Every structure is written in structure tokens, then in C-alpha cells.
Amino acid sequence: MVAVKDVSKRYGSTVALKSVSLQLKPSQVHGIVGGNGAGKSTLMRILVGLEGPDSGSVDLAGARVAMVHQHSSLVPAFTAEENWQLMHAKSWILDRSAPEIALNEALWKLPLNVPVGSLSVGVRQRLEIVLALAANPDVLVLDEPTSNLSADETSELFELIRGQRQNGRTVVLIAHKLADVLAIADEITVLRQGELVGTVLAAESSASELAKMMLGELQVDGTRPLTELGLPVVRAENLTVSGDDGRVRVAGVSFEIRAGEIFGIGGVDGNGQTELAEALAGVRPHSGRVERPENTGYVPADRHTDGVALELSVADNLTANLARRPDLKSGMWRKRAAIDEWTQSAIVKHGIKTKGPNERAGALSGGNQQKVVVGRVAGQNPEFLVAVNPTQGLDFAAAAAVHAEIRALAGRGVPVLLISTDDEEIDALSTTRAFLFNGQLNTDRAQMFGGNP
Amino acid sequence: MAVLAVFGLPVGSSLTSLWNGSFGTPLGWSRSLVKASPLLLCGLGIGIAWKAGVFNIGGEGQFVVGGLFGGIALAVFRGAPPFVLTVLILLSAAMGGALFAGIASWMHQKRGVSVVISTILLNFVAVQLLLFAVQGPLKQTRDSLPQSETVPEAVRLARLSPQSDLHAGLLIALATLVALIIWNRYSVAAKELALVGSAPRVARANGISAEKIQRRAMAVSGALCGLAAGTEYLGINTVLDQGFSQQFGFLAIPVALMGMLSPAGIAVSSLGFGALYAGSQQMGRFERGGDTVIFVVQAVLVIGLLIANRPRASEASA
Numbered sequence: 001m002v003a004v005k006d007v008s009k010r011y012g013s014t015v016a017l018k019s020v021s022l023q024l025k026p027s028q029v030h031g032i033v034g035g036n037g038a039g040k041s042t043l044m045r046i047l048v049g050l051e052g053p054d055s056g057s058v059d060l061a062g063a064r065v066a067m068v069h070q071h072s073s074l075v076p077a078f079t080a081e082e083n084w085q086l087m088h089a090k091s092w093i094l095d096r097s098a099p100e101i102a103l104n105e106a107l108w109k110l111p112l113n114v115p116v117g118s119l120s121v122g123v124r125q126r127l128e129i130v131l132a133l134a135a136n137p138d139v140l141v142l143d144e145p146t147s148n149l150s151a152d153e154t155s156e157l158f159e160l161i162r163g164q165r166q167n168g169r170t171v172v173l174i175a176h177k178l179a180d181v182l183a184i185a186d187e188i189t190v191l192r193q194g195e196l197v198g199t200v201l202a203a204e205s206s207a208s209e210l211a212k213m214m215l216g217e218l219q220v221d222g223t224r225p226l227t228e229l230g231l232p233v234v235r236a237e238n239l240t241v242s243g244d245d246g247r248v249r250v251a252g253v254s255f256e257i258r259a260g261e262i263f264g265i266g267g268v269d270g271n272g273q274t275e276l277a278e279a280l281a282g283v284r285p286h287s288g289r290v291e292r293p294e295n296t297g298y299v300p301a302d303r304h305t306d307g308v309a310l311e312l313s314v315a316d317n318l319t320a321n322l323a324r325r326p327d328l329k330s331g332m333w334r335k336r337a338a339i340d341e342w343t344q345s346a347i348v349k350h351g352i353k354t355k356g357p358n359e360r361a362g363a364l365s366g367g368n369q370q371k372v373v374v375g376r377v378a379g380q381n382p383e384f385l386v387a388v389n390p391t392q393g394l395d396f397a398a399a400a401a402v403h404a405e406i407r408a409l410a411g412r413g414v415p416v417l418l419i420s421t422d423d424e425e426i427d428a429l430s431t432t433r434a435f436l437f438n439g440q441l442n443t444d445r446a447q448m449f450g451g452n453p
Numbered sequence: 454m455a456v457l458a459v460f461g462l463p464v465g466s467s468l469t470s471l472w473n474g475s476f477g478t479p480l481g482w483s484r485s486l487v488k489a490s491p492l493l494l495c496g497l498g499i500g501i502a503w504k505a506g507v508f509n510i511g512g513e514g515q516f517v518v519g520g521l522f523g524g525i526a527l528a529v530f531r532g533a534p535p536f537v538l539t540v541l542i543l544l545s546a547a548m549g550g551a552l553f554a555g556i557a558s559w560m561h562q563k564r565g566v567s568v569v570i571s572t573i574l575l576n577f578v579a580v581q582l583l584l585f586a587v588q589g590p591l592k593q594t595r596d597s598l599p600q601s602e603t604v605p606e607a608v609r610l611a612r613l614s615p616q617s618d619l620h621a622g623l624l625i626a627l628a629t630l631v632a633l634i635i636w637n638r639y640s641v642a643a644k645e646l647a648l649v650g651s652a653p654r655v656a657r658a659n660g661i662s663a664e665k666i667q668r669r670a671m672a673v674s675g676a677l678c679g680l681a682a683g684t685e686y687l688g689i690n691t692v693l694d695q696g697f698s699q700q701f702g703f704l705a706i707p708v709a710l711m712g713m714l715s716p717a718g719i720a721v722s723s724l725g726f727g728a729l730y731a732g733s734q735q736m737g738r739f740e741r742g743g744d745t746v747i748f749v750v751q752a753v754l755v756i757g758l759l760i761a762n763r764p765r766a767s768e769a770s771a
Contacts, residue, residue, distance in 0.1 A: 283657045298658050309652035320648055321659040322641050333639050376659075 001025055002047070002063050002139055002170065007056035009042055014355070016042040019056065020196045022189060024139060029161060029171045031185030031202065033178060035214055035395035036367030037353045038191040040174045041070065044141050047172075063170075066137035068128045070144045070174075070366055070393065071304055076117025080127050083116060084134060118245045121301055122149055122269030122421060129157070133164070140164060141172040144366075146180050147392045150269060150421040158184045176395055177422075178207040190214055211396070229431065230259025233415045234280070234384055239288040241275040249275040251439040252288070257384075257415040257432075262406065264418045264430025265441075272439040273419045274301050274388065280417055281386045295324055297382030299373055299390045301419075303366070307373040310362030314354050315343045317361045317372050324380045342379065350375040351398060366393040374402055378409075385409055385416045391425060403429060467740055474735020475728035481735070483617035487689070489727025490626040491516075491681040495705030496712060496719040497633055498550075498677030504714045505670035506650035511557060511572025512678045513702030514579035515550035519679025521583050522549025523686045524591050524601045524693045527608070535607035542608070543625075543683040550679020551672040553579065558671045562664055568671075580698070587693050600694035610688040622684030629677065633716040646670060678702055704730070707755040726751065 004022040008015075017039045024030055032040050045051045047058060048067045074083045110127050111119065119127065125145060132140060142161075146154050161171050161184055175181045181188055182202055190197040190213040197213045234257040241250040249272040257263045265273060278284035281298035283306075300306035308317050319339055322329055328339050343357045350371045354364055361372060370393050377385065387406065391399035406429055410416050420426050426433060435442045475485050495512050502509035509515075526545035530538055557575060560566040584599075591601040610621040637643045646666055649656045653663040681701060690697055708726050712719030729751065737744025 281658065282660065283654075294660075296660070300658050305652075306654045306658045309648055309655045311651045312648065316644060316648070317655075319644070320655060322644055324660060329641050332641055334641055334644065336639070 001061060002065075003059045003061075004043070004047060005057050005059070007043070007046055007053040007058065009039075009046065009051070009054050012355075015194050017046075017053075018194045020191070020194075021056075022047075022196075022199075024170045024172065026138075026170055027165050027168050028187065029165055029173060029185045031181035031188040032172060032174045032191065033176075033181055033188060033210060033214060034191035034197075035193075036371075036393070036398060037193070037365050038214075038395075039194040040191055041143060041365065043191070044143060044172065044174065047139075048141060063138035064136070065139040065141065066132040066135050067141040068125070068132045068143060068145060070147075072116075072121075072124050072128065074116045074124060074128060074131075077115055079115055080110065080112040080131065084131050087131065088135065114245070118243065120270040120274055122153065125149070126153070126157075129160070137169070139170045139172065141174075143174045144176065144393060145173070146175055146177060147389070150267065151423045153269070153421070154180065176393065176399070177424075178210050178396070182207060182210070214395070229261050230413055232256040232258050233293065234417070235289070235291040236280070237289040239276075239279060239286055239290060241272070241279045241284060241286040243275055249439050250279065250286075250436075253439070253441045254288075255434070255441060257417060259413040259415055260410050260431075262410050262416040262418055262429050262431045264420065264426040264433045265436055266420060266423055266426040266433065267435045267437055269421050271436045273421075273436055276436065277301065277386050277388045277417065277419050293383035295380065295383045297377035297380055297385045297387075299377055299385075299387040301388040301392075303369050303373055303392070308361045308369045310360070312361060313358045314347070314352065314361050314364070314372060315339070315357035318343050318346050318357075318376050318379065321376055321380045346375040346379060350378075350401070367395065367398060370394055371398060374405065378405055382409070383414060385414055386419075387416065388419045389421060390418070391422070463740065467736055467746075470736045470739050471729075471732040473732075475732035480617060481728075481731065483614065483619045484731035484734075485724065485728040486623055487618045487620075487727075488730040489724045490623040491685050491701045492704055492708050492727050492730075493626040493720060493723040494629060494681035494684070495678045495701050496708035496723045497629060497716060498674040498681070499705045500709040500712060500714045500716070500719050501633075501646070501677070502554075502670050502674035503709060504650050505646050505667050506653060507558075507561075507667050507671050507674070508569050509554065509557070509572050509671060509674050510569055510706065511554065511575050511579075511702070512674075512705045513698060513700065514572065514576035515553050515675040515678035516682045516702035517576075517579040517583050517698050518553040519546040519550035519675075519682035520686050520690075520693055520697050521579075521586055521591075522546050522679065523683045524586065525549075527602065527604060528591060535605070538608050539610070539687060542604075542687060543680060546683025546686065547676040547680040550675035550677070550682065552675070553679070554671045554675025555668075558668045562668065576702070580695075583693065583697060584695055587695065591693060593692075598694075600692045602692070604687055604691045608687065609691060610684060618689060620684075620688035622688040625680070625684055629680070630716055630720050637716055642666075678705070704751070707751055710755060710758060 002024040004020065006019045006021055007017055008019050009017040020043060034040050044067060046053050048065050075086065078086065110123065110130060116124055116127065129142065129145060145157060149157060164171050173181060173185060182205065185202045187199055188202050188205060188210065189199045190210060192214055237254050239250060239253045240248060243249040267273065275284060279286040280290065280292065281296055309320065319325065319328060322334065328335050328342060347354060347357065352371045352375065353368050361369060364372070374390060385406070390406065391402050394402060406416060406418070418426065418429055473481055475481050495516060499509055499512050523542045523546040526542045530541050533541060553575065557568050557571040560571045561568050587601050588599045593600060593602045613619040613621065613623065645656065645661050649661065649663045649666045656663050686693070704726060708722050709719055711722035733744045
């Protein structure tokens, strides 16, 4: 049995963990929940041995531990096979024999022979899980594996997790979606701001009880205002977009988005969603015609490469769209006082947990980085919003705030293109729903006012 | 000191001449400033390109082509009034550097050629262009020496004191420094430049054309290296010959790195490197090989700096 005892950890003046204990039993799925910055990832990094605790101890009792990180740890230029060989190299000579990834055959037909960097975030993540399992660990730690997966992919993942439990493995699952954790976990440990709130049996708990433990109070989701849709603002005609590998990912799609419309696109990741969003946001070349306002706000899918500049400060990241902020500049010059003032207020308004505006953005937790992206986009008062998985990595209070923000924008007549692998998110927000499959768009305007209250 | 000992040079007297040649005497000071001012201009140029993520190694080539354009301007606008001619030569030099840097930008953005490779190779091209010019079209007519016409007295940059080589090029460099400090502190473009250099994809996601900014940064970089050559041409060399370049374009890279790519930092490090340069020349008068040992010292400094900076890049984020 793996046991973590009274572990504490500080980063500078920030207390990440305060005397946290955890017991992991064989053949068990152990869920870990908590808000952004609650210490979930830190606890796991200590468990896996990536970091040492300041005090307390970790007793692995001989168990092998493998972890799939929230952010990709694969080498983008290498194929899956090469990444596997790199991970499992026993000496300085690389074992060139092809890895036997039986799981891949059984579950997901993943491409093993193309560079990992050309795959979508969701596919890359599944690949990492498969690669971690190939090492045959006793304990498998999954850090927010469901945040980029669609409902179908999530249930496939759960199928796989249950299979691992039957094989006697312990699976530790960090997740933000409480429903996911409740569906799969046997025991759930709740953390709040570095402290252990408690460990409960999943069968005897509920989403609202967990939420109360996480926050101390229950947040109520906002309701969608009924707005009249206006005239079409954004038009795409015969839009064709290719991926990084040159293959056509979006094939001749046409649609329009009206003022105040939230155009939600769901579907399994890797069917052209990222490419479509990038074309609409103006960052990927395309053929066909796209008509959109110049002032487009963009919340990208991959916040580490496209969302935040990790080496720059929080303040510089919040104002990376300075050219689109007439309130913060005058001609070619910055309004420094206004920038400082707005940055401070944005940090407070969006609840960004940081030591201050000058802290390096790379030092923030994933959820807080996402808040920086959202805060920046909100600040530019966009006339069109392209948002891909806008609440990835956010706890549900922060996610609800982002949803409220998107609804408010739409309420002011801003057209929104929302792409999400989270069906609940699409359901909760969209006025129009569509699905991308193999680069083809199926629009379902009939569901506009039916189905979702 | 260790370096001096390793090379078998007398440590005490070498250090004395190094000090006297740089900061120890008024003459040393002015010599240091004479070397520091082209280093400052080139360093600012290299710094701005690197800050934008364009690793311009071609300061030397842009410097040489800048000098070449200055020489061409002198030949073309010979009839102009002296002051006008001075300005035209300086502008041409800056333009020459910018155009030469533009070649590397074009190759990078249209053909995907690495800027590091192209700028290194273009350095050789620049030197050959200069050699061709001073042996052919720009060659003076007095005798058979392969060099250009001498810049007339009235067209040269004014001396700041009669005893030393200190000339108005220093004022040009300082004015450029002040302009860049202000630009850096107050302009929108300076933030965009840093964003492009740090995370080009994030810049693009915010509607900023990384390519455009990198092109401009490279042009400014080349222009400043070319301008440095213009001031050297009009202030010190007064002719173009095969010895025109004194490695300022190469030295500018450690100058910019030691200055942490910020204008104020580059000002300090250019003064330091200028003093090392001037001091080492003094040392070279008394000790055999003394003037080359200083390049070893500089190399050790730069490597030390790079090693000290390394861990930050691989720092894990939680």
C-alpha cells in the first residue's frame, strides 16, 4: 500500500501543501479534487518523486508509479514510438525495437508513426496514457485527463481505467469535473488551498457535497438570457483549412454566426476543430472566404504554446493584445498608469492567484494561466469571440465565471464561436449547435430553442 | 589574471598597462570611449534583433556593407555641401546595413533559411564585396594601394577634443541609446517585440504579425550596425580598405548578451568591452600577444554568462 504522510511543501512564500496525508490501496480508483491551486498537482509530483517534500514522507512500498501530466511531456518532433524508446532507454544505446503497445490495438487506433507535435491535444493526451501504461506501473497517476476529451472519449478512458483496476492497479485521477470523478472513483480526496479537507467514499458522496467541501459554499450556475439573434456578423464560405502536416482538416465548410449567437461546435477532438478555430481567429492560412470583425478575441486550445508567453510577466500577458486596447494606449505609446491599474483590477476580477503582476506567467498553475488568457480576451471587448475549451483546467467556480462572461458577451450582441470537447459546456452555452466530423460540419439549428432549458 | 599567467605573460605589468590603457588615464578613458561608441551602436542593433527572437550573427557583415555604402555615398554625392554630405553618408551607411540584414530576413521568411546560418555566411560575402569595391570601382587614383578615396576633412565627424580620437560618433551613439531607452519604456511596439521574441504563437493569437515585427527588428538591427560603420568611417578610418572592420560587429554579440539585451545594460557592457579593447591594445604595445589575450578573456566571460543563465530555461513550471 502506497502512503503519503504529513507532507508539506512551500514555494517561496506560497504554501502549496500543509501536512497532507493520503493512502492508496491496490485495485482502487482514487479521485483527487480541489480548486485551482489547491495543491493537487504538487501532491502528485511529490508522490511520483519529481519533487521532494519539505517535511513528511512518501512510502511507496516498492510500487512503481507512472504519471501522465496535465501538460504534454512528449517530444513534439518525435513519433510515439520514438518517444516510447526515449522514455524506456535502459542504457545509452537506444533500443530500436518497436514497443508492443497492445493497449493501442485494443482501444484507440492511435497513429504511432507521425510526429507527436502534429497531433491534436486530445490525441496526444491519449497517447501519453497508453505510453504510461506500457511501462506496466502499479500506480498510474492521471492529471486532469478528461479536460480535453469528449464524452465518448471520456467513457472510453473510464473503460480503460476500470480494466486497470481489475488488474490490481491503483489509478489516481485528478479532475475538475465532479461528475467524472464520482462516476469512476472508489474514494475521493478533497483538497482546499493546500489543506486536506477529507477523504470520502464515492458511493456515499454527491457532487454538491464535494462542492461544499471544495469551496465551503455552493455556487449556482447562471442561466442563459434569452436574447434575440441579430444579423449575421461572421461568415465563412467554402472554408478549407489544412493542418500542420498539409492534410485537409476542414473541407469546404460554410456557415454564418449572427450577432448574439453562440455557435457551439462539439465532437471528438482531432476532427478539424483546432484548425477551424485558428482559421477563424486569423492565425492559420485557409482558402475560401472568411468575413469577420478585425477585433476578434481568441482563447486558443493549447494555452502553453498559444495562450501565454511563459517567460513574460502576468501583466505583459494580460496586455499582450495592447494594439487592440485603445483605452490603454495613445498612438504608438503605452498609457503606463492605465495599464498598471487595469492589470491589478483584472487580477482581482478574474481571481488570478499570483504573487503580483510582475510574476512570470510560467510560474502560475495551469488554471490560473487560463484565467490570464480569459482576462486578456475579455479586456479587449471583442466584436467576435473564438473560444476553444475556454474552461480547461478551471475549477467549477472559475468555469462558471467564464461561462457568465461568454453569455454576457453574447447578450451584448457579440457572435461567439465556441469549440469544446465538453458536451455539457456546449449544451449549457450554445444557441446553435454543430458537430465537426472528418472536416464536415453538421449544423443543427432546430435544437436552437429546444432541448436545453 | 589566470589567463595571463597561463599564456606566460607578466601579470603585474600587464594589468598595469591594461588599466592605464582603459580607465587609468584621461587618454585611456577617451580611447575606451572611442571603442565603446561603435560597440554601443552595434550592440543596440544586435540586442533589438535578439529580443525579437531573430538571432542576428551578421552584425559584422552589416557593419562592413554600411561602410561600403558610406563610401559609395561619398563618391556619388561628392559635390554636395560638407554637412549635407556627412548626413547623406551616415544615412546611406544605415541603409546599407538595413538592406544587407534584409537579405537574411527575406531568405528566412520566404525560403526558410535559418537566420543564424545566413547571417554568418553573409559576413564573408560582405568582406568580399568590400575587397572588390576597394580594388575596383571605389579605388583611389593616387597610387596602387587598394583603398578608397580619403574622406575630406570638412566631411568628417568633428573631434570632441584636439588630443584624442574622440569624435561626434559618440554623441550619435548616445542619442540613439536615449531614443531606444524611451522607445523601450513607453512604446506599444517594444512590448510587441518582446512578445514576438518570447512566444511568437501567442503574438499571432493576439493579431500581431510576428513576421512583420521580426523583419523590422532585423532592419533596425542592420541599420544600427551600418550607422556604426558610418561613424567609424567618418570619425576614425576616413578610408575604406581591407582592414576597415575591427570585429565590432562580432564583439557586439557578447556586448548585447552581457547587457541582457536591454539598452541600458548594453550601454554599460559596451563601455566595459570598449575599455577591454582599448586596454588590450595598450597591453599589446608592451607584451607580445597581449592584445589577443583579451579576446580569450572575453570568450571566457561570455561562456560563463551563458552557463549562469542556462538553468532558467529548463525550470519546470507547476
